[in-house]
Amino acid sequence: MAFDAQAERNFKVVGTRVLRPDGIDKVTGKAAYGADISAPGMLHGRILRSPHAHARIVSIDVSEAEKLPGVKAVVTGADLAQPEDDAFSDVAINCLARDKALYDGHAVAAVAATSKSIAKQAIRLIKVDYEVLPHVTDVDEAMKPDAPVVQEGRALETVPAGMSQNVTTHCQFGHGDLEAGFAKADKIIERSFKTAATHQGYIEPQACMASLGNDGRGEVWCCTQGQYMVRANCAAALGVEESQLRITASEIGGGFGGKTSTFIEPVALALSRKAGKPVKIVMTRDEVLKATGPTISSSMDIKIGMTKDGRITAGQGVLRYSGGAYPNATVEMGAQAAFAAYNLEAVETIGWNAMTNRPKEIPYRAPGAPTAIYAVESVVDELCQELGLDPLDVRLMNAADKGTLSSYGPTFNEIGLVATLEAAKAHPHYTAPLGPNQGRGLSCGFWFNFGGNTCVSLNINDDGTVGVVEGNPDIGGSRASISMMAAEEMGVPYEKVRTVIADTSSLGFNDITDGSRVTFAVGLATIQAARAAIKEMCRRVAKIWDIDEDAVIWEDGCAKPAGPNAGTHPPMTLAEIAAIAGKTGGPIAGHHEVNADGAGVSFGVHLCDTEVDPETGAVKILRYTVFQDAGKAVHPDYVEGQMQGGAVQGIGWALNEEYIYGEDGRLQNAGFLDYRVPVASDLPEIETVILEIPNPGHPYGVRGVGETPIVPPLAAIANAVSRAAGVRMTELPMSPPRLLKAITG
Amino acid sequence: MVRVKLWGSLRALADGEEWVEVEASNFKELLDALSEKYPGLAPQIKRGVSLALDGVIYREAWFTKIGPENEVVLMPYMVGG
Numbered sequence: 001m002a003f004d005a006q007a008e009r010n011f012k013v014v015g016t017r018v019l020r021p022d023g024i025d026k027v028t029g030k031a032a033y034g035a036d037i038s039a040p041g042m043l044h045g046r047i048l049r050s051p052h053a054h055a056r057i058v059s060i061d062v063s064e065a066e067k068l069p070g071v072k073a074v075v076t077g078a079d080l081a082q083p084e085d086d087a088f089s090d091v092a093i094n095c096l097a098r099d100k101a102l103y104d105g106h107a108v109a110a111v112a113a114t115s116k117s118i119a120k121q122a123i124r125l126i127k128v129d130y131e132v133l134p135h136v137t138d139v140d141e142a143m144k145p146d147a148p149v150v151q152e153g154r155a156l157e158t159v160p161a162g163m164s165q166n167v168t169t170h171c172q173f174g175h176g177d178l179e180a181g182f183a184k185a186d187k188i189i190e191r192s193f194k195t196a197a198t199h200q201g202y203i204e205p206q207a208c209m210a211s212l213g214n215d216g217r218g219e220v221w222c223c224t225q226g227q228y229m230v231r232a233n234c235a236a237a238l239g240v241e242e243s244q245l246r247i248t249a250s251e252i253g254g255g256f257g258g259k260t261s262t263f264i265e266p267v268a269l270a271l272s273r274k275a276g277k278p279v280k281i282v283m284t285r286d287e288v289l290k291a292t293g294p295t296i297s298s299s300m301d302i303k304i305g306m307t308k309d310g311r312i313t314a315g316q317g318v319l320r321y322s323g324g325a326y327p328n329a330t331v332e333m334g335a336q337a338a339f340a341a342y343n344l345e346a347v348e349t350i351g352w353n354a355m356t357n358r359p360k361e362i363p364y365r366a367p368g369a370p371t372a373i374y375a376v377e378s379v380v381d382e383l384c385q386e387l388g389l390d391p392l393d394v395r396l397m398n399a400a401d402k403g404t405l406s407s408y409g410p411t412f413n414e415i416g417l418v419a420t421l422e423a424a425k426a427h428p429h430y431t432a433p434l435g436p437n438q439g440r441g442l443s444c445g446f447w448f449n450f451g452g453n454t455c456v457s458l459n460i461n462d463d464g465t466v467g468v469v470e471g472n473p474d475i476g477g478s479r480a481s482i483s484m485m486a487a488e489e490m491g492v493p494y495e496k497v498r499t500v501i502a503d504t505s506s507l508g509f510n511d512i513t514d515g516s517r518v519t520f521a522v523g524l525a526t527i528q529a530a531r532a533a534i535k536e537m538c539r540r541v542a543k544i545w546d547i548d549e550d551a552v553i554w555e556d557g558c559a560k561p562a563g564p565n566a567g568t569h570p571p572m573t574l575a576e577i578a579a580i581a582g583k584t585g586g587p588i589a590g591h592h593e594v595n596a597d598g599a600g601v602s603f604g605v606h607l608c609d610t611e612v613d614p615e616t617g618a619v620k621i622l623r624y625t626v627f628q629d630a631g632k633a634v635h636p637d638y639v640e641g642q643m644q645g646g647a648v649q650g651i652g653w654a655l656n657e658e659y660i661y662g663e664d665g666r667l668q669n670a671g672f673l674d675y676r677v678p679v680a681s682d683l684p685e686i687e688t689v690i691l692e693i694p695n696p697g698h699p700y701g702v703r704g705v706g707e708t709p710i711v712p713p714l715a716a717i718a719n720a721v722s723r724a725a726g727v728r729m730t731e732l733p734m735s736p737p738r739l740l741k742a743i744t745g
Numbered sequence: 746m747v748r749v750k751l752w753g754s755l756r757a758l759a760d761g762e763e764w765v766e767v768e769a770s771n772f773k774e775l776l777d778a779l780s781e782k783y784p785g786l787a788p789q790i791k792r793g794v795s796l797a798l799d800g801v802i803y804r805e806a807w808f809t810k811i812g813p814e815n816e817v818v819l820m821p822y823m824v825g826g
Contacts, residue, residue, distance in 0.1 A: 514825040515823065
């Protein structure tokens, strides 16, 4: 659906900062999150998890647990189906292990009891006989031919023979003659980088309440980024039909990609089916960190050549990612994104994924891109330092633009990178003075964005208000932005529109809330649904006025005669048309179903100033500015919130957050005391500059904004810290001990 | 005929070619033709691929029209967070 080609569209609602519809509920505690849902007779579920990084499950004896008064059901992996599809099978096995525990914290059994304390007591009575196996948690170690094998037979056909069975994915992207490109360079830098796995760090742990009868009919209430995904995973894991499962998404306390899979819902359903009662499971923070998805850990080699005047002659990268104990495609995204910001004659990125005894990776905003771009942007910055060049000018000189053959294959159309870089250069932040032990870093960032499967229903209520029903949990303000686009199109005030999130039985299929897709794709479908309702209203009015349908137009929330030849009928408002809908043919609604494409790629530039304490290695973020092309910012507050939130998560990723494993393969910091996320006192005000370069694939020019902001911070901060400390940092996080060691040699 | 660009790691499964030509007028025909001409590509196509048409990425959309004048690039199936 193409951009509405209008010379200058004067938006009335879109682009304003209306009150958020969920604000009062959230600040007064009225909003119902996953753990807030209860039911009569409800049982409490609890999950027993493996204490071993890698172990064969010889036997599980649940008899003592079952005898404990108050215990109503105990389940193991044998109570779940074995889906043929690999993706469904991996989810089911991750919910409850079958033959092997694949990581510390892998679920092996679960109980449902009449109280939380009985459930906790009961899981201690389950006897699991483990045969402990050798483990591997480091990606480089996992790729060695003699490494312990996490799973057998999972390599794709693109993986060359003779490698460790842990290697599941191999990919390669690029073009041009690398040898010739490097030969043209005046300076070549090669560096190796490592990044730790980090967690999405959402505040609300996974929680659900589930009910499933022996007739196969069930209900689930849960916090998720996709109720239809939950339905599909549960149906496959329980062996029931999707039509018999109704999934309702609760209010959600953060997702960032981490709630795009299921961990507890199939377990709660299996317990409920056995017990004959609803079962509620709420994960602890320890469980969230141990057993829900962190992002990948990585090891990378980057080589870039540059001329004395700053022209990049060639870029080459090898990415080794591990997404834990299961295959995944994240490295493909990272390998495509690595050099996307540059117009290069010769570029190549090779990617590998290797399984390790870590929890199953789940996407984290722009999965795969932040780490790859961190490595590339670090080497570009070091080249600028070595050659005495301005890092922003170098990026402008080499920036991808319309007509650039991208590093991942296609030729770019209109993109906003140059405008974003120019905005950064013109901003006072870029030339502000720095003091001792201070450094400034910058980085470009890129994400693909996409649309996806979307259904929207838009109902004209009889009092002249509008109801929008959509199927994507609101993790970033989508109810506001969807209402705004509906109001804009219908010509009614924002306050006259309410958008709600449907359960799976009330609306057709929707993809999960991911890929920065919702404001783009659901917005697009909402505009189309509104246009369908408007068309119907114009048709009704044409009948009333006894003129042709084409002779009625819609303006400012009213049906009007198209011109003098259509007569002198006074305009009919939406409310007037709605009030007599029953007399003119019945209820009026519009709906639209689409697999939306044309989301348009997105670029951002981040500027960061840091101060390094040379005695402790501690880093203070002094100033941070985010520049991003949002297409059209529907609700600027939310867009700025996405930009600020990405920067803050990136600060945590760059400076402190990491999964730390002991020699025994067990996670040592499964709690927020030891897994340190940034808090408000760590942060300056994150400044934002929104650029609005219309996306030609959306009627209002909207572009997704949710993922790009997590991409540049790692490199922007690493570059700032490296310049402040006088030593190039090549491993994340740059925690005080690591930085101090680098400074002191 | 439509020219399709393959990403690097697929080229070994298509006689080492970066660009391959098949008879197709839309994405579905293109994917069917690729699978038939280069059976080694079939598992990847079955798992899922995206296609870029003149720079615009499509995750699925079988019936999107394509012709010899278009730049068509095969890409991995997009995932996001």
